[in-house]
Each structure stands twice: as C-alpha cells, then as structure tokens.
Amino acid sequence: MQARTPGRILWAVERLDPAAADELLEIGCGNGAAVASICPRLDRGRITAIDRSPAAIAAATRRNAAHIASGKAVFLATDLACFESSAHRFDKAFAVNVNVFWLRPTVELRVLARVLKPGGALCLVFQPPSESQLDSIATACAERLVAQGFVAIRTVRHRLENGAAVCVHALWGER
DSSP: OOOOOOOHHHHHHHOOOOOTTTTEEEEEEETHHHHHHHGGSSOOEEEEEEOOHHHHHHHHHHHHHHHHTTTTEEEEEGGGGGGOOSSSSEEEEESSSSSGGOOOOOHHHHHHHHHEEEEEEEEEEEESGGGGGGGHHHHHHHHHHTTTTTTEEEEEEEEEEEOOOOEEEEESSOO
C-alpha cells in the first residue's frame, strides 16, 4: 500500500498544470508520487523522471509499473547536471525540494535551457523546515533563473496542512 502523497507534491502538480499532450521532466522524483499523480492526466504526453538515487528510481519504478508499461512514464537514475535528452525537448519541468536551484545551479540551469522548448515552463516548489526561509529561497531561485535567461519569473506562496510552501515559476527564453 502506498503512503499518502504529501501536500507539497500535490500542490506542485497543480502548479505545473500538465496538459494531456505535455512532455514533462521531473527532477528529483523520489518514490514517484508526482508521476503517479500526473500520468492519469496524460493522453499523448509523457513524463521523464530523474533522480540521482538508484534506490529512489527503483521505488518509483515499482510504484509506477503500469505507467511505464503504458509508455506514459520513463525513469532514469541520473543527476540533472549529467542529464542528456537528445530525443526530444520538454514543455514543462519541475522539482520539489531540490536545493541545488537556490544554491549554485549554473550547470543544472544550462541543462534545462538545452532540454526545455522555447517558452517551456519551469516550476520549482520548496517546503523548507521553517516558513521564515520561503522568501530567501524564492529570491535566490529567481536571481539565478534570471541570470541564466529565464523570464516571466513569478512566485506563489501556499499554506499546506503541515507548513508553507513556495513555487517559483519561470519560462525559458521567448514567451
């Protein structure tokens, strides 16, 4: 039996607003909870989920075996900095509590610039241990996104049952 999906994951999926034909990238997929929430919304679309932990990928693969079999989900054990996607580009990418984005994400943001379609959306959701960290995390993310050529940066706060979260949303390149 699967554990209940955390509120921050459900909110991230809501913010991402996946369309039926979207090509999606999840960075740091953990046990695959977001993929399990997204795949029922996909028709012709697909989600590629990456995590640097082989154990996380194994758990996500078990959780989403039916979505893999249907061709809606693909899981890869890789770090974003090493991610290659020559086959296609993504409409949207997202991450939940992936701290590199507010630390030093230069290489990672270059990878996203390469794999996102022009105008592709990036949603970064964070639920830090302390609500007092929300503004500094959002500001740091926004500054780093702008420095790498992302546009239309906006942040949204949300109250969850066990704390607060923030989503930093941006578009790659042209609008």
